[in-house]
Amino acid sequence: MKAMRNEAGFTLIELLVVVAIIGILAAIAIPQFAIYRQKGFDSEAESDLRNAATAEEALVAAGSAYSTCADAATCKTTLPGFSPTTGVTMAMTGAASSFTGTSTHGSGSGKTWNYNSAAGGIQ
Numbered sequence: 001m002k003a004m005r006n007e008a009g010f011t012l013i014e015l016l017v018v019v020a021i022i023g024i025l026a027a028i029a030i031p032q033f034a035i036y037r038q039k040g041f042d043s044e045a046e047s048d049l050r051n052a053a054t055a056e057e058a059l060v061a062a063g064s065a066y067s068t069c070a071d072a073a074t075c076k077t078t079l080p081g082f083s084p085t086t087g088v089t090m091a092m093t094g095a096a097s098s099f100t101g102t103s104t105h106g107s108g109s110g111k112t113w114n115y116n117s118a119a120g121g122i123q
Helices: 012-061 072-078
Strands: 086-096 099-105 112-115
Touching: 012 072, 012 086, 012 099, 012 112, 072 086
Parallel strands: none
Antiparallel strands: 086 099, 099 112
């Protein structure tokens, strides 16, 4: 019997080259993806701080004083319309004519966002 030599397919070397290329691309992409995730978490913390600042201003516009809250759960009940993102740690401190606040995300890069209404916003 004659062996069939015209079978179409890939050789082992071609398959190994493709697997190696995919491995190299994955080694480049995975660390970059982790950095993008951290930036996304940091943006969530910044956004929550801006939303809390807007809620503080709404509270004063409604005739109340600036509010103080030690954590995101307290801010949710104290500030009108504010809903914090899961994983964000924040605190707001109200004074007679201004307020300050900080926020950070546990899965982010560790950056802490600071808000000072007297100084004009995020510092």
